[in-house]
Amino acid sequence: MISNKMQSLVANSSVIRAMFDEGKRLSKIYGEENVFDFSLGNPNVEPPEVIKESIKDILDNEVATYVHGYMNNSGFEDVRTTIAEHESKKHGMNISFESIVMTVGAAGGLNIIFKTLLNPGDEVITFAPFFGEYRAYSANYDANLVVVEPDIDTFEPNIEALKSAITPKTKIVIVNSPNNPTGVIYSDAALTKLAEVLKQKEEELGIDIFLISDEPYREIVYDNAEVPCLLKYYKNTIIGYSYSKSLSLPGERIGYLVVHPEIADFSDVMGSLNVANRILGFVNAPSLFQRVVAKNLNAEVDVNVYKKNRDALYNHLVSIGFECVKPQGAFYLFPRSPIADDKKFCEDAKQFNLLLVPGSAFGCPGHFRLSYCISYEKIINSLPAFDKLIALYK
Amino acid sequence: MISNKMQSLVANSSVIRAMFDEGKRLSKIYGEENVFDFSLGNPNVEPPEVIKESIKDILDNEVATYVHGYMNNSGFEDVRTTIAEHESKKHGMNISFESIVMTVGAAGGLNIIFKTLLNPGDEVITFAPFFGEYRAYSANYDANLVVVEPDIDTFEPNIEALKSAITPKTKIVIVNSPNNPTGVIYSDAALTKLAEVLKQKEEELGIDIFLISDEPYREIVYDNAEVPCLLKYYKNTIIGYSYSKSLSLPGERIGYLVVHPEIADFSDVMGSLNVANRILGFVNAPSLFQRVVAKNLNAEVDVNVYKKNRDALYNHLVSIGFECVKPQGAFYLFPRSPIADDKKFCEDAKQFNLLLVPGSAFGCPGHFRLSYCISYEKIINSLPAFDKLIALYK
Structure with missing residues (x-):
């Protein structure tokens, strides 16, 4: 019953929903604290x-x-x-x-x-x-x-x-x-x-x-x-x-x-x-x-929270062999995927409870996106999972 | 530069803006308290x-x-x-x-x-x-x-x-x-x-x-x-x-x-x-x-404020010869225009500082709309203006 234009859009969106559901599924099995969801751009820093x-x-x-x-x-x-x-x-x-x-x-x-x-x-x-x-x-x-x-x-x-x-x-x-x-x-x-x-x-x-x-x-x-x-x-x-x-x-x-x-x-x-x-x-x-x-033109969130996350994640990923342009803004990293097929790479990542978004979703295959607007603790806890992930390709 | 679709929409909207500007112009000349703007559906009753x-x-x-x-x-x-x-x-x-x-x-x-x-x-x-x-x-x-x-x-x-x-x-x-x-x-x-x-x-x-x-x-x-x-x-x-x-x-x-x-x-x-x-x-x-x-599923505004307005305005208009279906809801009256040309009628109304909307705007020529979500005092003060308006056609 829905319009022709919406049909493909709804089909595509179910891919994103599938990732969301996968996160919930993994959380149920391994516990939420052991699932590292880098897929969402929802700010975790308090409003001023x-x-x-x-x-x-x-x-x-x-x-x-x-x-x-x-x-x-x-x-x-x-x-x-x-x-x-x-x-x-x-x-x-x-x-x-x-x-x-x-x-x-x-x-x-x-x-x-x-x-x-x-x-x-x-x-x-x-x-x-x-x-x-x-x-x-x-x-x-x-x-x-x-x-x-x-x-x-x-x-x-x-x-x-x-x-x-x-x-x-x-x-x-x-x-x-x-x-x-x-x-x-x-x-x-x-x-x-x-x-x-x-x-x-x-x-x-x-x-x-x-x-x-x-x-x-x-x-x-x-x-x-x-x-x-x-x-x-x-x-x-x-x-x-x-x-x-x-x-x-x-x-x-x-x-x-x-x-x-x-x-x-x-x-x-x-x-x-x-x-x-x-x-x-x-x-x-x-x-x-x-x-x-x-009334709050000069108010701002504490950007240092994001900076600390960026530095920890960027430095570790680069140290273990990921290639990545160092970002000066936003709360994303966009490293190169160790294999050309970024979708397969993001699939592989799930076995270590890492939820990543393929670069293809941004018109740039061969890369993947990490949203680091999550807790610093979670970022630190996720680092060994990246070690295991990159080891797959060595 | 704007799209074809928007061109006619922008032209139409300037008619509404013209009415708004007319209200401001009249207010400047006669004082805001002497201009009776029945054109807007902006609730005047306080939120609970x-x-x-x-x-x-x-x-x-x-x-x-x-x-x-x-x-x-x-x-x-x-x-x-x-x-x-x-x-x-x-x-x-x-x-x-x-x-x-x-x-x-x-x-x-x-x-x-x-x-x-x-x-x-x-x-x-x-x-x-x-x-x-x-x-x-x-x-x-x-x-x-x-x-x-x-x-x-x-x-x-x-x-x-x-x-x-x-x-x-x-x-x-x-x-x-x-x-x-x-x-x-x-x-x-x-x-x-x-x-x-x-x-x-x-x-x-x-x-x-x-x-x-x-x-x-x-x-x-x-x-x-x-x-x-x-x-x-x-x-x-x-x-x-x-x-x-x-x-x-x-x-x-x-x-x-x-x-x-x-x-x-x-x-x-x-x-x-x-x-x-x-x-x-x-x-x-x-x-x-x-x-x-x-959290406020049963909260409601005081509908009696609108009812008092409806009754005062409806009763007066009908008593001086306007024909109108008595409304049981919303905060509008939609009386028949005394002349077939509702746009001319609404133009005529302006000489008595009455701002009304022609029924044509609602696909129903020969009528006009009054929004009575304004103060009761203003409604009472407007009544003599309606007397003068209908006298034009007798």
């Missing part, structure tokens, strides 16, 4: 304590029908103004509240962008490895996802390959930095080249190409790394931000878009994002949490 | 006090990474179980947690249903007058909305007209009771006939037709009126519920679906609703409010 205090403060001091009520589909104007000032200061730019749309997380934000920009048959380009949901988001609007092959030595965007991927049907290029699954932050040099190519192709083909920056991991960075702001490289840019990771609030579905003030047809784009928020059924970003995040 | 206490209680006593974290895309299992028990008891049925999907309000719920069921070219039938968003929700999935002409004497669903509207392409019939814009509760007699027609047509055409019941106003009823439960009439039924009105939480985007346990292909439908919640970008219903509503 100020979040709780802010919620109580808002409930006690603001008018309930306002706090929980409808507002403009793009969000509370005072919240949008506060966030615009924050973004302006952060990037040394002049961004007004009219550039901000409060969204149901980054996923909601990306969907209203795609709904706004894409006609059937349009092309959305992304760089492998990429967050698998981009394929579904493109299909929602009958657009085709075009995957640019990875540069597996650095996991920087492969700019040469991008050049030949752009066609007259290209409407969107979407990037995700710090990246899921690699943790790599795209460099200033790579982004400069990327913007040059886009400008050149826009002119050559007489089209507008929109650069979408999916930034849920912007604040999860290590070693004082800087995340370059794409608004500074290219005018046809929209940032999709989310508090899911930066404040450990993934279930609350709160984020926002920043639209470049000089984007093509600014007013039409903003009008359409507003309407798309309504008609896709989001209506507006959850109202209480709009007010909460506006 | 227990909501605030529950939020604080959850923040103080549950684990923050759990409360604000990811869960199954269909919602927390304990929340779904609690709601299933509540629905089972309310309707005397046996509904399990597997029939429940927590959604981003009713709008989010309807979108995941439409995504699940509709192929391009399918038909969605609704009864005029209807909530205008159904047209956009259908268009999101390239389906066509088929509007059954109204029975303007009762505003009950026009079952005879339904018979001829059903074709082999019919996939969904969507009803909304208590109704926006009429406030009418569809009767047991009408729903019995409706279900009979659907069963007969399913058999005759060899198709499945799904009945979707959009029920955000289920708890907003007067005079001890009962709202019949559609699950009891027809197996291929899904209820879309929302707490926007029943708990005055429209900005929080929290609701749920109840899928009939005997719906065709139950397990595929549930799997698809789950995946649709994820890929459309909702991901899950806001997590804190899932936990809040599960």
Whole structure:
């Protein structure tokens, strides 16, 4: 009875569910403490304590029908103004509240962008490895996802390959930095080249190409790394931000878009994002949490918890022979699989109670993803299992 | 630059924005207290006090990474179980947690249903007058909305007209009771006939037709009126519920679906609703409010506030010559316009600082909608303006 489009999506999702069920099955047999589930990107670091205090403060001091009520589909104007000032200061730019749309997380934000920009048959380009949901988001609007092959030595965007991927049907290029699954932050040099190519192709083909920056991991960075702001490289840019990771609030579905003030047809784009928020059924970003995040612009989770995990896991894996680009952000490692068949490798891992995700799920076979947003203790306890796993191939 | 589909939607929405701006313009000239805005369905009754206490209680006593974290895309299992028990008891049925999907309000719920069921070219039938968003929700999935002409004497669903509207392409019939814009509760007699027609047509055409019941106003009823439960009439039924009105939480985007346990292909439908919640970008219903509503299943707003408004406005309008079906639910009146051209009538109303919505916006010209979820004082103060308005046509 379900629609043709949903049939294959439901079939695919049952693969993920199967992994989840496998985790539960193993936990039952070996005990939860002996199963090492590196498959989920669910933050394990507590939200900052100020979040709780802010919620109580808002409930006690603001008018309930306002706090929980409808507002403009793009969000509370005072919240949008506060966030615009924050973004302006952060990037040394002049961004007004009219550039901000409060969204149901980054996923909601990306969907209203795609709904706004894409006609059937349009092309959305992304760089492998990429967050698998981009394929579904493109299909929602009958657009085709075009995957640019990875540069597996650095996991920087492969700019040469991008050049030949752009066609007259290209409407969107979407990037995700710090990246899921690699943790790599795209460099200033790579982004400069990327913007040059886009400008050149826009002119050559007489089209507008929109650069979408999916930034849920912007604040999860290590070693004082800087995340370059794409608004500074290219005018046809929209940032999709989310508090899911930066404040450990993934279930609350709160984020926002920043639209470049000089984007093509600014007013039409903003009008359409507003309407798309309504008609896709989001209506507006959850109202209480709009007010909460506006009060906590400088709050952050303790990134050192993740850093400690990264260091322990990365150092051990490299010491026993895994090859891996050292990530400077997010909470993932994306090592090379010791065998070409990453799906078989992840199957093999299960015998040591290790749950890993094949790189194929991110358009990058021959690798695997580890989410290290689990307890440090669990990471330390898992290390011998990796020793046994790699020994299989020696 | 925006997509073809969005262009007309953005143009239409600017009409609504124009009305909003007109309200602001009039308020500036005449003072806000002298402008009578009956155009918006934003609840003005406070959420029950227990909501605030529950939020604080959850923040103080549950684990923050759990409360604000990811869960199954269909919602927390304990929340779904609690709601299933509540629905089972309310309707005397046996509904399990597997029939429940927590959604981003009713709008989010309807979108995941439409995504699940509709192929391009399918038909969605609704009864005029209807909530205008159904047209956009259908268009999101390239389906066509088929509007059954109204029975303007009762505003009950026009079952005879339904018979001829059903074709082999019919996939969904969507009803909304208590109704926006009429406030009418569809009767047991009408729903019995409706279900009979659907069963007969399913058999005759060899198709499945799904009945979707959009029920955000289920708890907003007067005079001890009962709202019949559609699950009891027809197996291929899904209820879309929302707490926007029943708990005055429209900005929080929290609701749920109840899928009939005997719906065709139950397990595929549930799997698809789950995946649709994820890929459309909702991901899950806001997590804190899932936990809040599960703790307050019997909480309700003070419906007497709305009833007092209804009575004052309905009695006055009828006494001065407006014709109107007396509503038993929701917070709208839908009187007949004294002139056939409802748009001109609503234009005329503006000279008395009355902001009304033409019935044309609900597929029912010759009428107009009043939202009476504003203060009682404002309603009383507006009455002389209606006297002047109707005098124009005498």
